[in-house]
Amino acid sequence: MQEVAVYFLHGLAYAGLLFLVSSGLTLVFGMMNVLNFAHASFYMLGAYFAYSLLVYTGNFWLALVVSPMALFVLGALVERFLLRKVHELGHLHELLLTFGLAYIIQEGVKWLWGTNPQAMAIPSFLAEGVNIFGVTYPVYRLFVFGLAVALGLLMALALYTTRVGIIVRAAVDDHDMVSALGIRVPLVFMGVFAFGAALSGFAGVIAGPLLTVFPGMAHTILVDAFVVIVVGGMGSLGGAVLASFIIGELQSFGVILFPKFSLALIYMLMALVLVVRPEGLFGERQ
Amino acid sequence: MAILEIRDIFKDFDGLRVLTGISLSVEERERFAVIGPNGAGKTTLFNIVSGKFRPSSGTVMYDGDEITRAPMHQRNRRGLSRSFQITNVFQNLSVFDNVLAGVCSHAGLRYNLLRRPHRNQSLCRRTEEILEEVGLWEFRQTLARELAYGQQRALELAITLSTEPRLVLLDEPTAGMSRQETEEAIRMVRRVTERMACMIIEHDMNVVFSLAERIAVLHYGMILACGRPEDIRQDQRVKDAYLGEQGS
Amino acid sequence: MKGKGSLLRWFWPLVAVAVLVALPAILPRYQLRLVNEALIFSLFAVSYNLLLGYAGLLSFGHAMFFGVGAYTTGLLAGKGAAMPFFGALALATLVTTLVGFAVGVLLLRVRGTPFALLTLAFNALFYAIAIKWSDLTGGDDGLKLFRPAIDVGITQLNTNAHSVFYYITLLVVGVTLLYCWYFTRTSMGRTVLLMRENEERLRFVGYNTSVSRLILFTFTGSLAGMAGSFYALFFSFVSLEAISIDMTTRVLLMTFIGGTGHFLGPVLGAGVYIYLQDFLSDLTDRWPLIMGVLFILIVLFAPGGLSGIIRSATGFFVRQDNAKG
Numbered sequence: 001m002q003e004v005a006v007y008f009l010h011g012l013a014y015a016g017l018l019f020l021v022s023s024g025l026t027l028v029f030g031m032m033n034v035l036n037f038a039h040a041s042f043y044m045l046g047a048y049f050a051y052s053l054l055v056y057t058g059n060f061w062l063a064l065v066v067s068p069m070a071l072f073v074l075g076a077l078v079e080r081f082l083l084r085k086v087h088e089l090g091h092l093h094e095l096l097l098t099f100g101l102a103y104i105i106q107e108g109v110k111w112l113w114g115t116n117p118q119a120m121a122i123p124s125f126l127a128e129g130v131n132i133f134g135v136t137y138p139v140y141r142l143f144v145f146g147l148a149v150a151l152g153l154l155m156a157l158a159l160y161t162t163r164v165g166i167i168v169r170a171a172v173d174d175h176d177m178v179s180a181l182g183i184r185v186p187l188v189f190m191g192v193f194a195f196g197a198a199l200s201g202f203a204g205v206i207a208g209p210l211l212t213v214f215p216g217m218a219h220t221i222l223v224d225a226f227v228v229i230v231v232g233g234m235g236s237l238g239g240a241v242l243a244s245f246i247i248g249e250l251q252s253f254g255v256i257l258f259p260k261f262s263l264a265l266i267y268m269l270m271a272l273v274l275v276v277r278p279e280g281l282f283g284e285r286q
Numbered sequence: 287m288a289i290l291e292i293r294d295i296f297k298d299f300d301g302l303r304v305l306t307g308i309s310l311s312v313e314e315r316e317r318f319a320v321i322g323p324n325g326a327g328k329t330t331l332f333n334i335v336s337g338k339f340r341p342s343s344g345t346v347m348y349d350g351d352e353i354t355r356a357p358m359h360q361r362n363r364r365g366l367s368r369s370f371q372i373t374n375v376f377q378n379l380s381v382f383d384n385v386l387a388g389v390c391s392h393a394g395l396r397y398n399l400l401r402r403p404h405r406n407q408s409l410c411r412r413t414e415e416i417l418e419e420v421g422l423w424e425f426r427q428t429l430a431r432e433l434a435y436g437q438q439r440a441l442e443l444a445i446t447l448s449t450e451p452r453l454v455l456l457d458e459p460t461a462g463m464s465r466q467e468t469e470e471a472i473r474m475v476r477r478v479t480e481r482m483a484c485m486i487i488e489h490d491m492n493v494v495f496s497l498a499e500r501i502a503v504l505h506y507g508m509i510l511a512c513g514r515p516e517d518i519r520q521d522q523r524v525k526d527a528y529l530g531e532q533g534s
Numbered sequence: 535m536k537g538k539g540s541l542l543r544w545f546w547p548l549v550a551v552a553v554l555v556a557l558p559a560i561l562p563r564y565q566l567r568l569v570n571e572a573l574i575f576s577l578f579a580v581s582y583n584l585l586l587g588y589a590g591l592l593s594f595g596h597a598m599f600f601g602v603g604a605y606t607t608g609l610l611a612g613k614g615a616a617m618p619f620f621g622a623l624a625l626a627t628l629v630t631t632l633v634g635f636a637v638g639v640l641l642l643r644v645r646g647t648p649f650a651l652l653t654l655a656f657n658a659l660f661y662a663i664a665i666k667w668s669d670l671t672g673g674d675d676g677l678k679l680f681r682p683a684i685d686v687g688i689t690q691l692n693t694n695a696h697s698v699f700y701y702i703t704l705l706v707v708g709v710t711l712l713y714c715w716y717f718t719r720t721s722m723g724r725t726v727l728l729m730r731e732n733e734e735r736l737r738f739v740g741y742n743t744s745v746s747r748l749i750l751f752t753f754t755g756s757l758a759g760m761a762g763s764f765y766a767l768f769f770s771f772v773s774l775e776a777i778s779i780d781m782t783t784r785v786l787l788m789t790f791i792g793g794t795g796h797f798l799g800p801v802l803g804a805g806v807y808i809y810l811q812d813f814l815s816d817l818t819d820r821w822p823l824i825m826g827v828l829f830i831l832i833v834l835f836a837p838g839g840l841s842g843i844i845r846s847a848t849g850f851f852v853r854q855d856n857a858k859g
Contacts, residue, residue: 029647033647035647035650035651082834085834086833086834089837091646091647092590092592092646093833093837095592095647095650096592096790096833097830097833097834099786100826100829100830100833101830103783103822103826103829104823104826104827104830106826107820107822107823107826108823110820110823111820111823223658226651226654230651261662261666263658263662264658264659264662264663267654267655267656267658267659267662268655268659270651270652270655271640271652271655271656271659274644274648274651274652274655275640275644275652278648336738357737357742358737358738359737359738359740359741359742359743362737362738362739362740363740367738367739368738370735374732374734374735375732375735376727376728376731376732376735377731377732378731379727379728379731383724383727386724387724387725387728387736387739387741388739388740390721390724391739391740391741392740395721396721396722396725396740396741396742396745396746397721397722397725397745397746397749398720398721398722399717399720399721399722399749400720401720401721402719402720402721403720403721403724404719445735445739448739449739449740
């Protein structure tokens with residue numbers, strides 16, 4: 001029973017990370033109809049930037065703040081100069097671009113930081129354990145989950161109460177309409193894309209100490225993020241929340257129940273959803 | 287015998303009733319117009335007849351056989367063809383290839399792994415005949431996306447004709463055309479649909495009264511009136527609901 | 535004029551064939567093996583382009599057919615197996631054809647992004663199965679193959695001789711590629727283009743697009759399977775790499791770099807990729823980065839790929855109204 005509780009909590013932490021990564025992915029897809037293969041690459045870059053900052057400054061909190069900012073800028077640049085250029089050539093080309101970008105970032109990371117995994121130290125006061133269900137559970141994992149929840153609530157607040165948030169939601173819903181209203185849609189796109197990149201990078205920073213920093217980390221979470229947005233519904237934040245939870249727990253329990261097959265299991269779930277109910281849990285039928 | 291018979295068609299979309307109890311029939315070689323204000327359900331009716339949608343209830347009979355649930359490609363193979371209000375062609379292929387597609391289909395040449403359509407004399411000749419009929423023969427090598435608007439509408443019609451249909455559904459064939467283009471379009475439609483039954487959705491009353499032998503007026507998903515043009519013109523209900531607002 | 539033109543059309547292809555046939559006498563063994571590898575991947579890439587350039591379907595799972603072909607061959611030509619050369623090749627291709635059909639059934643109504651994701655999912659599934667069935671597939675260690683000799687009446691051809699294997703590849707792959715080119719002109723080949731342009735309208739002119747989809751998948755799957763079979767025989771070895779997403783990435787890069795707008799684009803791309811890989815990997819471990827940069831540059835500035843660039847510059851590789859870009 002205790003073990004179940006522990007795995008459950010592990011799943012929560014991973015779900016938190018998944019949510020942070022997939023929320024940006026689903027918003028971008030809903031708004032721009034582009035599936036960004038490089039989204040998890042932003043996550044990985046966030047981790048690597050933080051790792052280097054940590055090595056040079058020793059300050060985790062600095063890394064936590066600066067790294068996402070760097071990703072924000074990078075995301076804006078990618079959207080403005082790469083994605084937009086390829087936009088008129090069609091969806092296929094946008095996919096190819098983001099795919100190529102992910103590939104380059106992957107190789108670039110191997111080139112700049114080497115292929116070996118790097119460890120990131122957890123800040124000392126978060127490295128403790130806390131007593132839950134009679135088990136000493138690492139605080140850091142709760143921290144990860146807590147941060148994800150906090151950011152999720154902040155996003156929800158921003159999306160539903162601020163003017164910018166309403167514009168973003170409208171753009172996700174129907175961007176032709178929004179541009180007809182005179183709102184500078186390209187700016188909104190760039191902003192959301194950059195924000196998504198920053199959020200993804202932020203997830204990478206906090207994932208670093210947990211999962212180690214290695215060149216394959218983009219690919220492992222990309223798969224899961226894809227499944228999350230398909231299951232949750234492309235464009236739906238609420239769907240991303242629920243699906244992140246499901247996938248997070250599935251991964252956590254799946255690794256012990258079906259070790260070699262757990263990856264395939266997740267993919268099969270995605271395939272099933274795509275074939276049976278392509279709009280996902282909360283998505284809208286195209 | 288009626289080539290098309292629609293009986294009691296109802297169509298609901300997510301709780302919204304779009305068509306209510308539509309019944310009508312089209313005779314062989316008859317030109318039948320369907321008119322009505324925007325949102326009256328005309329295109330939905332076409333979608334049901336051509337197979338894009340299934341009705342919520344009711345039947346569609348073509349040439350004596352029920353086709354209510356038949357897939358689109360089967361309806362076409364029996365001789366039912368449609369055109370689209372928003373040009374729906376094969377953009378990056380030549381005008382020739384656009385029409386050849388249907389000509390081959392009618393000849394049963396669709397998935398053959400050995401025969402080459404471009405080497406088939408009779409198919410190519412038939413394609414060129416159709417292109418001549420709609421006035422696109424000089425543009426046969428032009429890519430569809432490079433055509434002017436009026437020519438695209440002609441191509442739209444040509445593709446519809448390419449499968450040798452016995453019943454064509456023309457969805458606003460003169461949409462977006464100038465006065466002169468419309469006159470030419472009327473002449474062309476009359477000429478090419480001589481041998482077939484023709485059902486037309488139109489907004490331009492000039493076109494309707496030039497072409498139609500019978501008219502059905504659709505209003506909020508119901509048939510308000512159905513009959514010959516002279517009768518429709520006089521019909522008070524129609525005038526109140528529709529023609530009156532338009533002017534004649 | 536027409537007579538002269540049609541004779542001229544055959545000139546360059548004949549020259550190319552003559553050169554290819556003469557190569558074992560000209561090139562050293564190592565270079566010959568590179569050409570051989572390029573031929574094999576040409577078939578893989580051409581099959582991929584039938585999906586990408588001709589049908590407009592971006593698949594992230596093409597390696598599953600390649601891998602199935604490779605592994606089936608690995609089992610048929612492995613330790614203790616007694617299957618003849620062409621028998622193994624044919625059977626592997628047949629198995630892959632069935633897989634292609636099955637996958638086609640599942641992907642019948644999907645396009646665009648969902649299609650990309652689903653093919654990615656299937657590829658990953660096949661990869662996971664290959665890992666799980668390590669008794670069959672050899673898992674991380676892979677399978678060793680022994681190239682069967684070929685009986686030609688009085689004598690046997692030693693397929694382990696580089697030139698012999700090269701000529702077999704040239705013959706079989708060459709003829710297959712020739713058919714693929716012919717295919718693009720057949721009724722089915724034209725239907726593939728029509729499907730790319732407007733699948734809905736195609737149905738309205740009487741085509742059952744489910745049938746055409748299935749034929750397309752079965753066909754391209756079997757081609758990729760044949761390529762995979764040759765791959766296994768060529769290296770006398772199969773491993774997880776053959777069925778991995780990395781292999782799909784490789785063929786995607788090859789096809790796109792070569793150019794999706796012409797039939798020979800993928801052939802060019804396969805050749806360039808293999809040579810570049812060979813040349814660069816001597817210089818640096820990070821040659822994939824250079825490939826990636828090349829790929830991105832082409833996506834951004836030359837979406838027609840190398841064949842597109844050559845077309846603008848010299849008028850070769852004239853587009854045969856088949857493709858976008």
